[in-house]
Amino acid sequence: MNLSRGGEQIKRINLGFLGAGVVGAGTLDLLQRRGDQIAGAIGAEFAVRRVLVRDPSRPRAVAIDPSLLTTDASAVLDDPSLDLIVELIGGENPAAEYIARALQSGKHVVTANKEVIAKHGVELLDLANRRNVNLFFEASVGGGIPVIGVLRHDLIANEITSLRAVINGTTNFILTEMEQGRDYDAALQQAQRLGYAEADPSNDVDGVDAAYKLAILSTLAFRTNVRPDQIQHFGIRALRQKDFQYAAGMGYVIKLLAAADVGPRGVEASVRPTLIPTSHHLASVKGVFNAVLIDGDQIDQFMLYGRGAGARPTASAVVADLCAVAHNLQRNVIDRVEIVHHRRPVVDFGDTQSRYYLRLQVADRPGVLAQIAHVLGENQISIASVMQHETDDTVGVAEIVIMTHLAVERRMTAALTEIKTLDVVRENSAFIRVER
Amino acid sequence: MNLSRGGEQIKRINLGFLGAGVVGAGTLDLLQRRGDQIAGAIGAEFAVRRVLVRDPSRPRAVAIDPSLLTTDASAVLDDPSLDLIVELIGGENPAAEYIARALQSGKHVVTANKEVIAKHGVELLDLANRRNVNLFFEASVGGGIPVIGVLRHDLIANEITSLRAVINGTTNFILTEMEQGRDYDAALQQAQRLGYAEADPSNDVDGVDAAYKLAILSTLAFRTNVRPDQIQHFGIRALRQKDFQYAAGMGYVIKLLAAADVGPRGVEASVRPTLIPTSHHLASVKGVFNAVLIDGDQIDQFMLYGRGAGARPTASAVVADLCAVAHNLQRNVIDRVEIVHHRRPVVDFGDTQSRYYLRLQVADRPGVLAQIAHVLGENQISIASVMQHETDDTVGVAEIVIMTHLAVERRMTAALTEIKTLDVVRENSAFIRVER
Numbered sequence: 001m002n003l004s005r006g007g008e009q010i011k012r013i014n015l016g017f018l019g020a021g022v023v024g025a026g027t028l029d030l031l032q033r034r035g036d037q038i039a040g041a042i043g044a045e046f047a048v049r050r051v052l053v054r055d056p057s058r059p060r061a062v063a064i065d066p067s068l069l070t071t072d073a074s075a076v077l078d079d080p081s082l083d084l085i086v087e088l089i090g091g092e093n094p095a096a097e098y099i100a101r102a103l104q105s106g107k108h109v110v111t112a113n114k115e116v117i118a119k120h121g122v123e124l125l126d127l128a129n130r131r132n133v134n135l136f137f138e139a140s141v142g143g144g145i146p147v148i149g150v151l152r153h154d155l156i157a158n159e160i161t162s163l164r165a166v167i168n169g170t171t172n173f174i175l176t177e178m179e180q181g182r183d184y185d186a187a188l189q190q191a192q193r194l195g196y197a198e199a200d201p202s203n204d205v206d207g208v209d210a211a212y213k214l215a216i217l218s219t220l221a222f223r224t225n226v227r228p229d230q231i232q233h234f235g236i237r238a239l240r241q242k243d244f245q246y247a248a249g250m251g252y253v254i255k256l257l258a259a260a261d262v263g264p265r266g267v268e269a270s271v272r273p274t275l276i277p278t279s280h281h282l283a284s285v286k287g288v289f290n291a292v293l294i295d296g297d298q299i300d301q302f303m304l305y306g307r308g309a310g311a312r313p314t315a316s317a318v319v320a321d322l323c324a325v326a327h328n329l330q331r332n333v334i335d336r337v338e339i340v341h342h343r344r345p346v347v348d349f350g351d352t353q354s355r356y357y358l359r360l361q362v363a364d365r366p367g368v369l370a371q372i373a374h375v376l377g378e379n380q381i382s383i384a385s386v387m388q389h390e391t392d393d394t395v396g397v398a399e400i401v402i403m404t405h406l407a408v409e410r411r412m413t414a415a416l417t418e419i420k421t422l423d424v425v426r427e428n429s430a431f432i433r434v435e436r
Numbered sequence: 437m438n439l440s441r442g443g444e445q446i447k448r449i450n451l452g453f454l455g456a457g458v459v460g461a462g463t464l465d466l467l468q469r470r471g472d473q474i475a476g477a478i479g480a481e482f483a484v485r486r487v488l489v490r491d492p493s494r495p496r497a498v499a500i501d502p503s504l505l506t507t508d509a510s511a512v513l514d515d516p517s518l519d520l521i522v523e524l525i526g527g528e529n530p531a532a533e534y535i536a537r538a539l540q541s542g543k544h545v546v547t548a549n550k551e552v553i554a555k556h557g558v559e560l561l562d563l564a565n566r567r568n569v570n571l572f573f574e575a576s577v578g579g580g581i582p583v584i585g586v587l588r589h590d591l592i593a594n595e596i597t598s599l600r601a602v603i604n605g606t607t608n609f610i611l612t613e614m615e616q617g618r619d620y621d622a623a624l625q626q627a628q629r630l631g632y633a634e635a636d637p638s639n640d641v642d643g644v645d646a647a648y649k650l651a652i653l654s655t656l657a658f659r660t661n662v663r664p665d666q667i668q669h670f671g672i673r674a675l676r677q678k679d680f681q682y683a684a685g686m687g688y689v690i691k692l693l694a695a696a697d698v699g700p701r702g703v704e705a706s707v708r709p710t711l712i713p714t715s716h717h718l719a720s721v722k723g724v725f726n727a728v729l730i731d732g733d734q735i736d737q738f739m740l741y742g743r744g745a746g747a748r749p750t751a752s753a754v755v756a757d758l759c760a761v762a763h764n765l766q767r768n769v770i771d772r773v774e775i776v777h778h779r780r781p782v783v784d785f786g787d788t789q790s791r792y793y794l795r796l797q798v799a800d801r802p803g804v805l806a807q808i809a810h811v812l813g814e815n816q817i818s819i820a821s822v823m824q825h826e827t828d829d830t831v832g833v834a835e836i837v838i839m840t841h842l843a844v845e846r847r848m849t850a851a852l853t854e855i856k857t858l859d860v861v862r863e864n865s866a867f868i869r870v871e872r
Contacts, residue, residue: 030593030734041592041659041777138590144735146590154574154582156477157466157755223477281741284720289737298466298752299580299742301725305717306738316734319593341477 010043011330015322016050016076016107018098019088020060020069023112023139024051026311027088027318029062038319044326050076052089061311077101084325086318087111096120103127103135108329110321112139112314118212118228121219122340134328136321141213142167144313145306146320147292151220158296160221164435165258167213169288169309170197170204171236175254175273176286183241196288206235207256207271214258218269221294222262223341226269231260232349233271243359243430246387246401247275252357253283257435266345268352275357275434350410355384355434357403360419361391361426364398368424372400375422379415381407397426403434446479447766451758452486452512452543454534455524456496456505459548459575460487462747463522463754465498474755480762486512488525497747513537520761522754523547532556539563539571544765546757548575548750554648554664557655558776570764572757577649578603580749581742582756583728587656594732596657600871601694603649605724605745606633606640607672611690611709612722619677632724643669643692643707650694654705657730658698659777662705667696668785669707679795679866682823682837683711688793689719693871702781704788711793711870786846791820791870793839796855797827797862800834804860808836811858815851817843833862839870 017024031038031046039045048068056069070076076085077098085102087109089095096116102109103124111117117124117140128135138148151160166172173196177187188205191197203209211233218226236256247254257274260267276283281303285291290308295301307313362368369386376383382405389399404412416431453460467474467482475481484504492505506512512521513534521538523545525531532552538545539560547553553560553576564571574584587596602608609632613623624641627633639645647669654662672692683690693710696703712719717739721727726744731737743749798804805822812819818841825835840848852867 034593037777038593144732144738146586149585149590150582153760154585154756155752156759157470157474157752281720284717296580296752298748300749302580302740302742304738304740307736312734313736316591316593316732320590323592324589341473 010039010045011326012045012047013083013322013326013329014047014049014081015084015086016052016079016082017048017086017088018052018073018076018095019090020051020053020062020064021088021090022311023314023318024086024088025061026315027086028064030312030315030319032062038323042323042326044323044330046322046326049082050079052076073098077105082107083329084108084110084322086322087113088318089113090115092116092119099124099135100127103131103133106131106133108134108325110136110318110325112137112318114140114209114212114216118215121216122225134325136324137216138321139314139317141216142290142292142304143306143308143310144316145290145292145304145308146317147217147304148220149320150304151217151294155294155296155299155302158298160294160296161262162295163214163217163221163258163260164282164293165214165217166255166282166285166289166291167258167308168204168207168210168256169290170201171207171210171256172285172290173288174205175236175239175256178239178241179244179248179253181241184237184239205237207233210256210258210271214260214269214271217258217292218260218267219340221260222267222344224267224344225340226260226267226346230346231269231271234273236273238430239273240428240430242399243432246359246389247357250403251278252276252434253278254432255282255285257282257433259435262344265351266347268347268349270349273432275432277435280435350408350413352409353406354409355404355406356412357401357430357432357434358416359430360400360402361428362398362400363424363426364396365424368398369400371422371424372402372419375415375418376402376404379411379418381411381415446475446481447762448481448483449519449758449762449765450483450485450517451520451522452488452515452518453484453522453524454488454509454512454531455526456487456489456498456500457524457526458747459750459754460524461497462751463524464500466748466751466755468498474759478759478762480759480766482758482762485518486515488512509534513541518543519765520544520546520758522758523549524754525549526551528552528555535560535571536563539567539569542567542569544570544761546572546754546761548573548754550576550645550648550652554651557652558661570761572760573652574757575750575753577652578726578728578740579742579744579746580752581726581728581740581744582753583653583740584656585756586740587653587730591730591732591735591738594734596730596732597698598731599650599653599657599694599696600718600729601650601653602691602718602721602725602727603694603744604640604643604646604692605726605743606637607643607646607692608721608726609724610641611672611675611692614675614677615680615684615689617677620673620675641673642671646692646694646707650696650705650707653694653728654696654703655776657696658703658780660703660780661776662696662703662782666782667705667707670709672709674866675709676866678835679868682795682825683793686839687714688712688870689714690868691718691721693718693869695871698780701787702783704783704785706785709868711868713871716871786844786849788845789842790845791840791842792848793837793866793868793870794852795866796836796838797865798834798836799860799862800832801860804834805836807858807860808838808855811851811854812838812840815847815854817847817851
């Protein structure tokens with residue numbers, strides 16, 4: 001429906017919301033507060049016509065006309081008067097099916113759903129292209145940081161060779177707390193108290209959430225389909241307070257680094273705790289902040305930094321997407337930027353190389369270091385430095401911290417397996433990559 | 437003209453270039469190397485049809501078909517077969533007139549011209565809107581850093597309250613060298629040797645270039661017209677090596693900071709050397725890199741960092757703009773985002789407040805500090821700390837470094853004028869704002 005305002009046509013775009021949780025309520029609130037201003041700026045206005053919720057009686061952070069609420073997804077997805085579906089339920093199912101149904105029926109879709117886009121993004125974008133509708137997902141990675149748009153549009157003339165990102169606020173908060181002296185459990189509890197971590201924090205602390213986001217970023221950056229199950233991910237549960245102390249002593253901080261590179265053999269992608277030099281740009285990303293460092297052949301090094309989560313930053317990204325759809329809708333255009341251009345293999349992570357930090361608890365007696373060094377040497381792993389730290393004398397345990405030169409992951413894990421069988425080695429070891 | 441490729445329509449967009457200097461040659465080179473890939477990605481291809489140059493015989497960094505070269509601007513501007521003019525001459529005149537002529541005749545325009553956009557951007561965008569054509573200028577600020585697009589589109593739902601930017605690579609290179617111990621002249625010569633500074637560096641070192649860029653950023657961020665002549669700018673010529681030493685001793689670095697805020701009284705905007713805490717995000721922006729820190733009410737704090745100049749980063753931005761125009765051109769849409777929404781006054785800089793760093797060379801005798809403190813007190817300026825440094829005993833000169841609490845600029849300059857008349861004060865003083 002078109003209204004006229006000041007002689008200019010204002011297009012009205014009818015929205016159906018799926019979900020009115022933290023991000024949904026934040027987006028509805030932002031549209032209520034700033035709808036007029038946005039309409040003035042873009043020449044289109046958004047009218048919320050339906051809101052799918054689980055429990056209509058639940059109190060919410062935003063006032064919603066009760067007549068818009070429904071618990072029936074079909075009442076939203078099958079409503080022919082809706083132009084655009086805003087999917088903010090999260091999780092793979094039923095969100096993936098809802099998005100596909102919406103696109104199939106010719107509705108545009110804006111989503112913040114990283115899991116769906118990471119697992120099904122390429123197929124859903126293909127469906128959107130075929131149905132001649134827009135599917136936008138800026139809010140799926142990095143909250144208010146517009147990294148999706150930058151990769152899809154602004155860096156289009158670049159061959160992107162490398163991504164380095166601190167892309168999970170929950171773990172970065174925990175690691176920042178540990179850097180300041182807390183232990184893991186206390187830091188996690190603090191994150192939960194502040195609402196940064198969920199009661200079951202597995203998705204965040206095991207690196208699953210970051211792997212979804214890295215799959216999306218890698219797919220866009222390298223123009224090839226990188227699936228989350230191809231991304232090796234380790235979480236942060238095994239890190240100990242003393243790893244931060246040892247790292248600091250050598251000039252490093254520890255971050256959960258999402259890293260992807262494209263080289264002659266294909267794409268290397270992983271999410272894992274990593275020692276990063278304190279002078280590195282990502283070392284100063286603290287607390288719940290996120291950052292994405294991008295290397296492109298034209299722009300060289302480029303970084304985006306900001307709040308990667310939260311109702312307001314995420315709503316900012318959702319509304320920017322709504323405006324981008326509105327821009328296209330005004331003349332029935334879609335963003336048909338080709339996503340997958342190359343067929344690049346994803347390299348088996350065992351074949352990749354890194355320097356490593358290795359912390360081992362060992363019996364405090366002569367010859368122990370020689371045994372460990374022997375196993376490393378047999379696996380062609382060269383030692384850059386060794387420090388032996390005293391622990392508790394009374395129990396006869398010492399701690400050895402080894403930094404290696406560049407080594408192949410497969411050989412490193414083989415050596416580690418072998419080292420753990422040595423009778424002088426105790427449990428509780430750490431094995432962390434080191435970023436240049 | 438439309439070609440067909442793989443069943444899909446590929447639109448051909450005919451380009452006329454104005455200028456084939458560093459950025460022009462870089463853009464032509466990028467289009468030659470990556471044209472096919474870009475055409476595949478966006479469904480449109482760019483054909484360079486005319487290139488305005490000053491001297492067709494001059495050797496260039498890129499091979500251009502000699503039959504495309506012309507020294508006659510009208511041969512480009514009046515060619516009805518051209519869809520889009522790429523203006524890369526730089527400078528206000530005749531570029532501003534060329535852009536206006538191109539828009540007037542219904543041609544789209546992409547430009548990297550900060551001076552033209554800073555001085556005439558609002559009128560030219562208005563003209564583009566009226567003629568229903570696109571005017572894009574991503575490369576005018578921050579080289580490969582897509583700050584224009586981010587402000588125009590991605591942050592559209594935000595009220596932006598503050599901008600802080602290191603936005604001139606030449607001066608940041610010089611300041612970084614001075615931070616490492618060089619004096620101003622040596623650092624400038626080094627910048628000139630490396631091609632970072634021009635033979636006449638005034639535009640950069642006096643803050644003029646940064647003021648143009650800040651005018652563009654402020655206009656977009658605050659949605660009000662901020663003209664470059666409303667932006668107070670000081671350059672870096674008065675800085676001395678010892679200012680960097682004193683600053684470092686107190687935990688600061690010195691940057692040429694482009695700063696703009698919007699408050700109840702209007703917009704405050706300035707470009708001036710500023711003491712910045714070493715922990716500040718902009719403190720770690722070194723050499724020719726640029727960064728823009730944006731505070732918005734939805735996204736909170738957000739930063740873009742990258743190469744702010746150079747042929748390749750700038751060409752990356754120009755080509756991204758070409759692709760954006762192509763996207764719109766495919767269905768005859770324009771980016772009609774309203775630029776000026778508010779009529780906000782620009783605050784007289786004398787009325788703004790800051791903390792200040794003051795370095796004075798004084799006679800090394802009793803009572804000097806009392807005289808200076810008295811003048812400051814009479815002007816209602818409160819001293820936070822004072823350090824007196826010995827200089828050369830033999831000449832009886834000492835150096836006093838004063839940090840003030842928040843003070844009004846007008847009172848500070850009045851006090852400084854008065855202090856300079858004291859017979860115990862020698863020339864060669866510095867007066868620098870201090871960022872929180």
